[in-house]
Amino acid sequence: MTTVTDPNVYNLAIRGTFDDGQRIVKEIFGDLDFKSASPSARSLDQLGPVLAQVVYYFSAWARVSTGHRR
Secondary structure (H helix, E strand, O other): OOOOOOOOOOOOOOOOOHHHHHHHHHHHHHOHHHHHHOHHHHHHHHHHHHHHHHHHHHHHHHHHHHOOOO
16 A cells, blocks of 8 residues: 555554454444545445455356366
8 A cells, every 4th residue: 555646545554453453444434424524435335345255256257267176
C-alpha cells in the first residue's frame, strides 16, 4: 500500500496484530455516520466477500483446467 499515491488513498500503520487491525475496521464499518458519509466504505463492505469468492473460484478453475490436483 505504500506505493499507492492516489490523492484519495491514505496509508495507516497500527501497532498490534492483524486481529487488532480487523477490530478497528469492524468498528469503522459499524459507525453509521461514517458509512452514510462515505460511499466507498459501503462499497468495500459489500465488495470484500465477493472478491474473496472470485479468487477462490478462479483458483479452483485454474487447477481443474490444467489438470493439477492438490
